[in-house]
Amino acid sequence: TTATFYFRDLGAQISWVTVFLTEYGGPLLLYLMFYFRVPFIYAPKYDFTTSKHWVVHLACMCHSFHYLKRLLETLFVHRFSHGTMPLRNIFKNCTYYWGFAAWMAYYINHPLYTPPTIYGEQQVRIALIIFLFCQVGNFSIHIALRNLRPPGSKTRKIPYPTKNPFTWIFLLVSCPNYTYEVSLRPLGTDLG
Numbered sequence: 586t587t588a589t590f591y592f593r594d595l596g597a598q599i600s601w602v603t604v605f606l607t608e609y610g611g612p613l614l615l616y617l618m619f620y621f622r623v624p625f626i627y628a629p630k631y632d633f634t635t636s637k638h639w640v641v642h643l644a645c646m647c648h649s650f651h652y653l654k655r656l657l658e659t660l661f662v663h664r665f666s667h668g669t670m671p672l673r674n675i676f677k678n679c680t681y682y683w684g685f686a687a688w689m690a691y692y693i694n695h696p697l698y699t700p701p702t703i704y705g706e707q708q709v710r711i712a713l714i715i716f717l718f719c720q721v722g723n724f725s726i727h728i729a730l731r732n733l734r735p736p737g738s739k740t741r742k743i744p745y746p747t748k749n750p751f752t753w754i755f756l757l758v759s760c761p762n763y764t765y766e767v768s769l770r771p772l773g774t775d776l777g
């Protein structure tokens with residue numbers, strides 16, 4: 586009879602999966618709008634023209650691949666322990682992701698863009714290799730973490746290296762969040 590019950594209203598909730606899909610779907614579509622130079626972004630004479638630099642097309646492939654991977658991982662790899670998060674978070678997160686995607690895409694796909702000159706194609710090739718290496722590393726960690734949690738459960742276990750060398754980083758840290766993120770700056774751009 587003397588107990589007091591406190592509770593906190595966290596406001597409207599939205600599922601994590603919805604948040605992730607909105608966060609990652611936006612940059613994918615926004616980037617492509619700049620890539621295809623839809624009207625009202627650059628001068629009208631450039632509408633629907635394509636860049637003559639192959640690195641611009643490569644950047645579009647890398648960017649799209651990155652976000653497709655994140656979307657597919659959200660749907661098929663990650664096992665979320667929390668069902669929902671506050672609705673307001675989606676506005677905060679989307680401002681960040683969508684804003685940066687548009688900012689990058691504007692310059693990379695600009696009709697006056699010039700490819701890197703100092704190290705030229707060498708720079709692009711090395712950046713691409715690092716990019717691919719880190720995408721595989723990132724994916725490996727996500728698979729390893731997924732396998733620690735049986736379907737439908739919320740268990741948390743300590744991750745250990747598996748046979749996949751990309752997961753050997755678990756020898757040093759248990760949550761190598763963002764370890765492979767360093768790669769997402771290839772081609773002189775930040776794809777993170």
Ligand SMILES: *[C@@H]1O[C@H](CO)[C@@H](O)[C@H](O)[C@H]1NC(C)=O
Binds near residue numbers: 730760761762
């Ligand atoms: C880092 O990764 C772990 C395991 O996936 C996760 O529980 C944790 O929330 C992550 N931390 C951040 C800051 O993202």
Ligand SMILES: *[C@@H]1O[C@H](CO)[C@@H](O)[C@H](O)[C@H]1NC(C)=O
Binds near residue numbers: 723
């Ligand atoms: C993998 O990439 C995603 C998205 O860029 C990032 O949130 C995550 O922390 C990265 N994980 C690792 C292990 O680098």
